[in-house]
Amino acid sequence: MTRTTPPRPLDITEFFPELREHSATATRLHPRPGAPTAADSSVGGPLLWPAGETWPTCSDGAHHYVFRLRTPATVRRSREIYAAAQARADLTGNRYALTDEERAELPDFDFSEPRSVLNQPIPMLPVAQLYRRDVPDFVGPDGADLLQVLWCPLDHPEEGYNPRVRLYWRRSADVTRLLDAAPEPPVLNESYLPTPCVVHPEQIREYQYGGLLPEQLDARITAWEERIDEESDDDPLNYQFDLSLAPGWKVGGFANWSLSDPHPMDCAECGTPMTLLFTADSGEWQGSGGTWRPVEEPAAASSGPTDVVIGRGYALYVFRCPSSFEHPPATAMQ
Ligand SMILES: [Zn+2]
Numbered sequence: 001m002t003r004t005t006p007p008r009p010l011d012i013t014e015f016f017p018e019l020r021e022h023s024a025t026a027t028r029l030h031p032r033p034g035a036p037t038a039a040d041s042s043v044g045g046p047l048l049w050p051a052g053e054t055w056p057t058c059s060d061g062a063h064h065y066v067f068r069l070r071t072p073a074t075v076r077r078s079r080e081i082y083a084a085a086q087a088r089a090d091l092t093g094n095r096y097a098l099t100d101e102e103r104a105e106l107p108d109f110d111f112s113e114p115r116s117v118l119n120q121p122i123p124m125l126p127v128a129q130l131y132r133r134d135v136p137d138f139v140g141p142d143g144a145d146l147l148q149v150l151w152c153p154l155d156h157p158e159e160g161y162n163p164r165v166r167l168y169w170r171r172s173a174d175v176t177r178l179l180d181a182a183p184e185p186p187v188l189n190e191s192y193l194p195t196p197c198v199v200h201p202e203q204i205r206e207y208q209y210g211g212l213l214p215e216q217l218d219a220r221i222t223a224w225e226e227r228i229d230e231e232s233d234d235d236p237l238n239y240q241f242d243l244s245l246a247p248g249w250k251v252g253g254f255a256n257w258s259l260s261d262p263h264p265m266d267c268a269e270c271g272t273p274m275t276l277l278f279t280a281d282s283g284e285w286q287g288s289g290g291t292w293r294p295v296e297e298p299a300a301a302s303s304g305p306t307d308v309v310i311g312r313g314y315a316l317y318v319f320r321c322p323s324s325f326e327h328p329p330a331t332a333m334q
Pocket residue numbers: 058059060064122152153154156164
């Protein structure tokens with residue numbers, strides 16, 4: 001099933017035609033729980049990984065910030081239990097409740113596996129796999145038709161307490177023999193374990209974050225927002241959240257810097273200002289009235305289909321160096 005972003009409540013370029021010069025396309029991925037294979041684009045699905053290539057690991061050991069360590073199996077089972085309880089409530093109309101057996105199976109809220117488990121290299125986790133054929137805004141080295149995003153599913157203090165991201169570009173035709181079974185991290189921060197999702201890519205247009213527009217233009221947009229807010233009884237329209245930048249998992253487009261205001265993202269290797277490659281987000285739209293909820297989606301649908309939560313419901317933006325795909329990515333949480 002396709003997913004279609006509703007038209008914006010109004011076309012901002014009718015009021016500010018110069019915004020066309022500060023515009024870019026993005027591909028919303030619209031991840032939804034499913035059973036992707038290595039041959040599919042996915043979020044949290046299996047990767048097309050060559051049998052002969054070492055699986056990436058993180059060796060930060062004691063440097064990880066530890067909140068609660070859970071095994072992937074425990075997290076998956078807990079999600080099954082919550083989903084079953086929710087399905088019962090939906091079916092019967094009764095209040096959402098866990099059975100005694102279910103409650104007994106869930107770990108205590110504060111339970112954590114021992115820290116010592118981290119005294120070994122931690123295999124990284126598949127976050128997304130994107131084929132060029134599926135993603136209109138795919139970018140990669142010449143000949144590459146596959147981007148694989150992995151992360152270490154723990155908090156890295158020296159990287160803003162975010163998961164550490166690694167990117168791999170490949171030519172899928174080169175992968176003739178697949179790795180049998182990908183190693184899994186023994187423990188993780190459950191917020192960083194994506195539920196396997198198939199994707200429904202859709203290309204949209206975005207406009208640059210206000211604070212990164214020419215100052216005059218940004219000031220005129222702010223004044224316009226205040227004016228239409230006074231003139232209308234409807235919910236206030238916000239340039240940042242309603243008219244310019246899509247929330248949710250996406251490729252390309254711009255970052256929404258509304259948490260901290262923009263800070264420069266320059267390549268650690270060569271200093272070139274970086275561009276947004278990929279976004280992992282806690283939510284696909286805001287609330288039940290969110291204007292970014294696809295038209296096909298029932299109002300009661302979950303806005304967090306991947307179960308990934310970044311910080312207190314933020315997004316993790318992954319930037320790349322435009323000079324070289326070999327240079328390391330950088331991340332920002334917003
Ligand atoms: Zn790590």
